[in-house]
Structures are given as C-alpha cells and as structure tokens.
Amino acid sequence: MTVQSKENYEVLLTREFNAPRELVFKVWTEPDHFGKWWGPKGFSLEISRMDVRPGGLFLGCQKSPDGMSMWGKFVYQxxxxxxxxxxxxxxxxxxxxxxxxxxxPNWPLEIINILTFAEExxxxxxxxxxxxxxxxxxxxAAFDAMKPMVKQGFAGTFEQLEQYLASQQ
Known part of the structure; x- marks a missing residue:
C-alpha cells in the first residue's frame, strides 16, 4: 500500500487487490457486503440505509468492541x-x-472521498x-494533527477488505 500526501488533497492510499474490478466495486456499493468489512479493526457496522447513486445516502452505526456507537453518513456525489x-x-x-x-469538536464536518477502481x-x-x-x-488543523491515525485506520480497513474479497472468490 502506498500512503502519501499531496498538496491538492490530504490523504492518498493506493492498494492492489487480487480480485476483479466488478467484485471490488460491488463490495463497496452493496450493503450485504459493505457491512462485513468497512471500518476500524474490531468494530462492527450496522447499516441503516445505503442508496449508492448521485444524491443517495449511506447511513450506518459503527460500534467499538467496548460498546461505543458512532453514526456516520456518506452523501454520494x-x-x-x-x-x-x-x-x-x-x-x-x-x-x-x-x-x-x-x-x-474541531474535526471537519465534511470529508470528501474520491475512489477509483482500475483493473489489470x-x-x-x-x-x-x-x-x-x-x-x-x-x-x-485538527485533520492535519490526526492524519497519521486516519491513514492507519484506512490501512486496517483495506486489510479487512482484502480478507473479505478473498472469501468471496
């Protein structure tokens, strides 16, 4: 996995998965798959809504091993x-x-995420x-201070994705 920062964006991660692009895209966009691998290691994800289309909404609750709950949403652009x-x-x-x-309390209200999927x-x-x-x-400033933790969290999430994809083939 490559992790680096550039001036035009804050976090860049690139990872190759041993799976076809259609499958990788499917597990990012279908709730039956997404809920099984997304999030920090050890956390569970309960999906309330997942409508993957421009203007659609994902709404879910992550639960930590000690029972703390955090709700989050994605608005698809x-x-x-x-x-x-x-x-x-x-x-x-x-x-x-x-x-x-x-x-x-100073964490940004909105984070934009752009994912591309390329198969070879x-x-x-x-x-x-x-x-x-x-x-x-x-x-x-709050985001900049937490950038190493954000990268580490996504690295763990991508490891879970890799394991999940292996189980789907």
Missing amino acids: EVIAPEKLVYVQSFSDEEGNTIRAPFN NGKTTVTFIGGPLNASEEEQ
Whole structure:
C-alpha cells in the first residue's frame, strides 16, 4: 500500500487487490457486503440505509468492541460503476443529521472521498483520495494533527477488505 500526501488533497492510499474490478466495486456499493468489512479493526457496522447513486445516502452505526456507537453518513456525489465513487462523509445522528465528531469538536464536518477502481490482469487497484471540504482553519488543523491515525485506520480497513474479497472468490 502506498500512503502519501499531496498538496491538492490530504490523504492518498493506493492498494492492489487480487480480485476483479466488478467484485471490488460491488463490495463497496452493496450493503450485504459493505457491512462485513468497512471500518476500524474490531468494530462492527450496522447499516441503516445505503442508496449508492448521485444524491443517495449511506447511513450506518459503527460500534467499538467496548460498546461505543458512532453514526456516520456518506452523501454520494458521483457513481460510475465499476470505475469511480465520490462521496462526502460526515458524522451524524441516527436520522442522518450532520453532527460534530464525538472525539474532537474541531474535526471537519465534511470529508470528501474520491475512489477509483482500475483493473489489470484480473487485479484491481483502488486509489483513495480524501480530505476536508470547506474546512475552517481550526478544522484543517485538527485533520492535519490526526492524519497519521486516519491513514492507519484506512490501512486496517483495506486489510479487512482484502480478507473479505478473498472469501468471496
């Protein structure tokens, strides 16, 4: 996995999966699959809603091993199957109203995530670009301070994705 920062975006992760692009895209966009691998290691994900189309909404609750719950949402901006997903990610309440992150009052309200899926020789490379959207100086500083943890969290999520994809073939 490649992890680096560029000036035009905040976080860049690139990972190759030993699976066809259609399958990789499917497990990112169907709730029966997505809920089985998404999120930090040890957390579970309960999906309340998942409507993957421009303007559609994902709403889910992650639960930590010690029982802490955090709701989050994605608002899909662009969906080009099986090539690209663009969504704005936020913390939310159970109804999908955007709220502040429970761990930091200065965490950006919105993070834009852009995923591309490219296949070569039966393997799929996922490129994940993300960063704050319309962030204040305080929000940007909070994101910058947590960037190593964000990268580490996504690295773990991608490991879970790799294991899940292996179980689907």
